[in-house]
Amino acid sequence: MAAITLNVEPRGKPIKGLPKECKVSPDASVQEIYSSLATSSGYSVHRLRITKGSDRSLVPNAKGTTVDETGLKDKSIIHVKDLGPQIRWRTVFIIEYLGPLLIPGLFLFPLRPYLYYNFDKPLPEPSDLQLLVCGLLTIHFLKRELETIFIHRFSNATMPARNIVKNSAHYWILAGFNIAYWVFRPDAAAATTKPNMLVRNIGLGLFVFGELANLNTHLVLRDLRKPGTMERGIPSGFGFGLVTCPNYLFEVIAWTGVYLVGGLSWSVLFFIVVGSAQMMSWASKKERRYRKEFGDKYKRKTFVMLPGIY
Structure with a gap:
């Protein structure tokens, strides 16, 4: 030709x-x-x-x-x-999650005397509950990093490099500085030496379930896209019969677990609310895209993220 x-x-x-x-x-x-x-x-x-x-x-x-x-x-x-100038999406996610992965441990240990200098000395050692919250946050964001490296496939290769600060602020500030500072304070609810074991155990159960279910959803989504292509299949499996984006649903469940374990801290709740609002927007757009892309082959969902609510 x-x-x-x-x-x-x-x-x-x-x-x-x-x-x-x-x-x-x-x-x-x-x-x-x-x-x-x-x-x-x-x-x-x-x-x-x-x-x-x-x-x-x-x-x-x-x-x-x-x-x-x-x-x-x-x-x-x-x-x-x-x-x-562009930056790869994989690099963007690694940078985004690196802050809240490292910040909890830094706030709870080496930076603790400097952050809470205005409390009576000597500062009490972190409580078992605060150590547990630190562990949950570390596990969550380590999982995010590993998923970014080994599981996720990106439809767009790069994004403008200038957006990296804006994209990272949500995680570094709200999930990193905000949660770590308030939950690890010597006078925080999580500093108690006599936690409500029922609430703690329910929180742990929600966290474990949410993280594993979220991982499963990411594996399903990965297998819908062939490496090096932009073609997608229709997702199905655990959670997809309830909502468009079960990965967001399970994310909320996991963070609700952190909220319960962390002594019902307003800082964790604030992060959940802000994050849920953003995920709701993404889920709505994905439902519209599925309907447009797959037409009658796609079983339309009534709820995109939270069953019976949204």
């Missing part, structure tokens, strides 16, 4: 080295356009976004999509935008 010529125009700030034309075969993968323009500009393919000049629709960087399938013809105009 004869090659066609695409007219290339920058969108936004100029891109040094960007050619005015790009020749490609109609039956070639769209990736070839990205690769050609990335080579010419010296940028990563993940830093470029290409849209059609006719309707501003995205030209996906997809190996399984041909140039002809996008509707691009000879002399079609494509706009190329520089998205700025």
